[in-house]
Amino acid sequence: MKKRTFKAAILAATMAFGLSSASAETFKYAFQGTLKSLDPYSLNETFTLGFLGNVYEGLTRRDGDLKIQPALATSWEVVEPTRWRFKLRQGVKFHNGNDFTADDVVFSADRVRSEGSDLTTRIAEDVKFVKVDDHTVDVILTKPNPILHYEWDTWAIIDKEWTEANDSVKVTSASDEAATKISLEANGTGAFKIVSHDVGVTTMLEPNAGWWDTAKHNLTKVEFTTIASDATRVAALLSGELDMVYPVPVQDIKRVNDNATTTALTGPELRTIFLGMDQMRDELKYSSVKGKNPFKDVNVRKAFYQAIDIEAIKKKVMRDLSEPSAIMISPFLYSKSADFKRQPYDPDGAKKLLADAGYADGFEVGMDCPNDRYVNDEAICQAVSAMLAKIGIKVNLNAQPKAKYFAKVLSSGGYDTSFFLLGWTPGSLDSWNVLSNLEACRDEAGKGGTFNLGGYCNPKVDALADQVLGENDPAKRDDLIKQAFEITTSEISHIPLHQQGLAWGVSSKIKLTQRADNQFMMFSVTKN
C-alpha cells in the first residue's frame, strides 16, 4: 500500500515537472498582499476586486484610461431621470456553462446589498432592479443619480443558479461557522478561470475559452503568488523567476531599471495623500495649547500649508515618484483640476500668519501617521515635522502600523487625533465621493462625512454636494464641484500633499497596460 502511494507520488512529481517545462506562455506575477476571499462581495479592496475583475465581470468595465466601457451590458440609456434601462449581452456563459440572463443581474443586485456584503456602496438601498425580459433590466431610482453605474465595473455579476445550488447566497463573512463554496471557487463570465486557489499562497488561472470578447492576451496559464517581503519580490523579478511584480519600492526602481531584462513602469496613482487637522474639538487632545483649538483658525491651517516644501518631499522622500496636488481628488478624475493651485511654499509668510493668529512662539502638536500603509508614509511625516519645526511648531510624531493607526484615528477610535496623514482614492472615481466622505460635516459619532477625520464643516459645501449628486448635466455638475472645491481649498479643510506613484516591475518579455487605479487586468497581457 505504502509502495503504491509512493509510486503515485513519483508519477505526480514527474507529471508536475513535465508541465512546468512545457508552459512557455505561463505568466507568473506577484503582489505584496494576499487574495483574501474569492467571494467578490466580501471585501471592498482594490487588489481583491482587481484580481477578481479578471474572473468575474460587471455590467460595465473600465479601459486602460479608466473610461467606462460596456461589458455584460451592451448599452444603457436614461429613459426618464429616475429610470435607467440596461440591455444585456446575449450569448454570454458563466464558466460552468450556465447562461447569463437578467435574473443573474437582479440576484446580484440583491446579494451585493445583503448583510455581510462589503460592497453595499455599489447600489443604494432604495434602488430597484426590475427584469423586463431575459436580456433587459430596468433600474428604478428614487432621485436622479448621474453616477449610478460608476462603480459597477467592480460589482461582479454572479450566477444565480450556481450560487443557490451551492448554498452560497449569504455573503461570506468572518462570523460564519464554515467557508461557503463561493469563497473557495469562482464561477464568473470573465476572461480567466480559477484553476486552483491555495489560500494566501498561490492562485492559478487559465484562459476562459468561451469568453464572449476576443482575447488580446496570448497566455496559456497564469500563476499568482503573494510575496510580502519587498526585497524578495524584487529579487524574484531580477532573477527572471517572475514576469511581473508590484509594487516596487521607490528605492528599488533604479535597480529594476538598471537590470537589462526588467523595467519599472511608473505613473501617478489615483490616491491623494493629505494632512488633516482636528477642527472640531474645542481643545486639541494632543497639544500644548490649552483651552482653545488653534486649528479652528484658518490662518493657522494656512501657515501649516505654507510651511510645507512639497518639492523637497517629492525629490528627497518620494524620489520623484509623486505628483504634488492642489485639490483632494486626482487631477486625472476631475476635468477642472488645473484651475486650482497649491498655496506657495513660504515659511516666512507662515510665521507671520502664526503670529497674526496669536502663536508667535509656535506650539506643540501630536501627529498620527501610519508606517505601513502608503508609499513612504512615515518618512513623509518626518519631513513634515522637520518643515514645521522651522516655523516654530514642535510636532510629536506617533507613527504606527496601519492596524493600530486606523483603530485610533477612525470613527471606531473616536477620531482620536489632532493632526494626521491619510490617503484617499474615491471608489467611484468621482468628486462627489470626496465631497461626501472627506468634506461633509459630521457629528461626533461619524454620521455624515465619516472620513472627515478633522471634522471640517461648512454647510454650503454640504448643500453643493447634494446638488452635485442630483445634477445630470455634466457641465453644470463640474461647475458645482468646482464651487465646492473652491470653498474647501480656500478654507484649507485639508492640506493636500501629492498623488503617490505607482511602480510595477515588468520583465522585458511582457507587454501590459498599467491602470492608474492600480488594478491589474490580464486580458491584454502578452508574453514573448
Add this chain to the structure above:
Amino acid sequence: MLAFMIRRLLQSILVMFVVALIAFLLFRFVGDPVNQMVGIETSVEEREALRERLGLNDPVLTQFVRFIAGAAQFEFGISYQFKRPVAQMISERFPATLELSIMSAIFALLVGIPMGVYTGLKRDAWLSKIFLTVSLVGISLPTFLIGILLIFLFAVQLQVLPSFGRGEVVKLGFWSTGLLTTSGLKALILPSITLGLFQMTLIMRLVRSEMLEVMRTDFIKFARARGLSRRAINFGHALKNTMIPVLTITGLQLGTVIAFAIITETVFSWPGMGLLFLQAVQNVDIPIMAAYLMLIGFLFVLINLIVDLLYVMVDPRIRVDSKQAL
C-alpha cells in the same frame, strides 16, 4: 512515577492556560480587527454590526471564557481575513514548516558536527580559525540579512536557486511535500541554510567543547595506550561520547526552530505557519494568531514533557528526589 507524571501533566495544563491568557491579553493591543476586514468606505453602522456579530463588544471575561472553551476543543473559529476555518489553514501550512525545520536541523547536524570535531581536534589549525570566525558571523548576523544575502548571491547573481516559495509540491494525502520534485528540493536549500545557520554554529561549538573535554579523559588515554588508530579513537570513542548532549540540544532546539521559522519564512515567502502568522499579525487576524501561539506553546510543552519523562526513566536519582519532594 505515576504521581510525578500526573504532577507534570497538571503543570503542563497550567502552562497552556497561562499561554492562552497572555496571548489573549496581547490581542487587545494589536489594533482593531474590524478595520482590517472591511474596505475603507464601509459605513460606521456596518462596522458596528460586524463587531457585534464577531462578539467583540462582549465583556473581556466573556470573550476570554469563549476563547478558552474553544481552544480546549481545538476550535479556533474562522480566519478574519480568509473566511476559512483556522484549524484547516494551519494544518495545510504545517507540512511546509515541518519540512523546512527538519531539513535545517539535518543541515545543522551534518555540517555542524564535522566542523565541531575538526576544530576540537585541531585547535590551532588555520582552518579551525576560519570555521570559528565564520560561526561567529552565523551567530551574530540577523536571519533576515543572511536570507537576503543568500537570495542576492544564489538567485539574482548566479540564478541557480529560487528566491521564494516551495517549488512544485506533491500531495500525499493531507501532507504536501516538496521533497519529491527537483524544484521542491532546490527551493529548500536556501531557506534551510538560513534557518539552520544559527543551530549549526551552536552544534559546532557544543561538539568542539565536548571533544576538548572528552579528549582529556582517562579512557581516551587508555584507548591510545591500547594502540588503537587515531580514527577509531576520534570517531569510535570520543565522538560517540559527545553525541548525548548534542542530540538533547537538537531535540529541544527543534521546537525553537519551528517557532523561529517566522523570519526565514517571511524572507523566502515560504508558505508555512510562520508566514501565515506574520500576515495575521499585520491584519489583526486574531483567530489565526491565537491558534498559532497555542500550537507553538503546545509544542514546547510537549517536548519538555517528553524530555522530563525520559529523564525520569533514564536517571533513577530524579525518581528518588521526587519521592522525597512528595
